[in-house]
Amino acid sequence: MAVKCANCPLRRRELFVELARDEVEFMQRFKVGELVVDPGTPLLMEGSNSPQLYTALSGMGLRYKLLKDGKRQVINFVMPGDFLGLQASVMGEMGHSVEATSRMTLCVFDRSEFWSFFKAHPSRAFDLTWLAAVEEHFLGETLVTVGQRTALASISWALLKLFQRGKQLDLVRDASMALPYRQQDLADALGLSLVHTNKSLAKLRQSQLASWSEKRLHVMDENALAKLAQTDAKPLPRRPIM
Amino acid sequence: MAVKCANCPLRRRELFVELARDEVEFMQRFKVGELVVDPGTPLLMEGSNSPQLYTALSGMGLRYKLLKDGKRQVINFVMPGDFLGLQASVMGEMGHSVEATSRMTLCVFDRSEFWSFFKAHPSRAFDLTWLAAVEEHFLGETLVTVGQRTALASISWALLKLFQRGKQLDLVRDASMALPYRQQDLADALGLSLVHTNKSLAKLRQSQLASWSEKRLHVMDENALAKLAQTDAKPLPRRPIM
DNA sequence: TTAACGCATTAACCTATGACATAGCTAACG
DNA sequence: CGTTAGCTATGTCATAGGTTAATGCGTTAA
Structure with missing residues (x-):
């Protein structure tokens, strides 16, 4: 229903x-x-x-x-x-x-x-355009990531964005949320090889800033993660929903 | 006036x-x-x-x-x-x-x-949304390039796109058009270093498919260039103008 | 006329990342 | 319970591309 x-x-x-x-x-x-x-x-x-x-x-x-x-x-x-x-x-x-x-x-x-x-x-037409602009804005940021950031920074950036999104959607409990993707998906998003993605995730886990395993993402230190990602932890802009 | x-x-x-x-x-x-x-x-x-x-x-x-x-x-x-x-x-x-x-x-x-x-x-509101969607579409292609293509393929792709755009704007004469950018601009667009961009451009020039120097782009073999860029040479979709 | 600058070019060296190989874990299935 | 398939994890080796630096050349500025 x-x-x-x-x-x-x-x-x-x-x-x-x-x-x-x-x-x-x-x-x-x-x-x-x-x-x-x-x-x-x-x-x-x-x-x-x-x-x-x-x-x-x-x-x-x-x-x-x-x-x-x-x-x-x-x-x-x-x-x-x-x-x-x-x-x-x-x-x-x-x-x-x-x-x-x-x-x-x-x-x-x-x-x-x-x-x-x-x-x-x-x-509502305006909001539709707004949504398209939001998408364009985000793709621009992604391009910066793939084009300019190192593997570790890219991964930090991606996990941070996903986490921020999750927070605002109320998907986060105890600094953790479900993240139903494979490492291959993240690798393909960032233009990295699966192996290198895996190794970088391991390094991130060791750093105690964030960890993603068994389809769950934990973020222990959002600010430090943002710093590693060469970005700031400011909340995402609000946007319309259709 | x-x-x-x-x-x-x-x-x-x-x-x-x-x-x-x-x-x-x-x-x-x-x-x-x-x-x-x-x-x-x-x-x-x-x-x-x-x-x-x-x-x-x-x-x-x-x-x-x-x-x-x-x-x-x-x-x-x-x-x-x-x-x-x-x-x-x-x-x-x-x-x-x-x-x-x-x-x-x-x-x-x-x-x-x-x-x-x-x-x-x-x-006109519809066209505005259309424009935003075109931009989003293009950024998606760029992301593919930066994320997945090799340096030479990336450069071929970028020059091809610029050339196609130029053709449809009637900027091309004798298979050549003005392209007022520095190598650094292209490097920054593709996430490559200036030096590597320079070397790849030289290689492309030697291959006789396209050459870009002194702010002019010549494309000698558009289809072969497209092949090197791992794409097809189909014309760009039409779009609105404001 | 020279100095200064921006940009293209080239070379030498280095490293982040990719490719390959292998092994372990878990879930699904008969 | 064994088998298979999909995913994660790790080690070794190879390379595309980065970094640094030096040179040259045309243009502008003094």
């Missing part, structure tokens, strides 16, 4: 900006249902123009691109609140694929009504 | 989707003038919330981020038709800085009217 948008617990999280009541009602009209998928399920395919639009409600996943030689670049980690399918809606095709890495539940929207976001509700 | 939007020659280039007449008139109302800047001029600053919004009309520039240790990541190369300042408009601050690397002329829009794009003209 699908959650009514009016009762959506996710939307109330600290990370998200508040919606006016009429905006919530507006969204409710587009919600056609909920989808629950198992780990490994592909949700969107690069190059496709699929009619689905989702907001992740729970669980996690990956955005990624594949090269012809089989290499994979993970573009981003999908967490609750993320909006999936925007590129296909505006550009006509997805620039990357998306798949679940844990059991996920997704809010499904009717894309044939997408255009009415723009026509009928300017504030 | 500023060009009237109705007569804008840039908008007619192959790269851009066509605008309806009323859309052109709508844009004209926001155009407050034109700006001409010299090489090296900063246009937007990371973290700032500047009131300017630009569309590049001619000349080139860079989007980049700086790290505290002085390293720089070039996020993207700015070419005619690019829209600058969107992030600040929706998120409240820029995620990167922008500066000119050649003499540039820019179309200046009044940001205080930005909101009326959404309220008064849904199709």
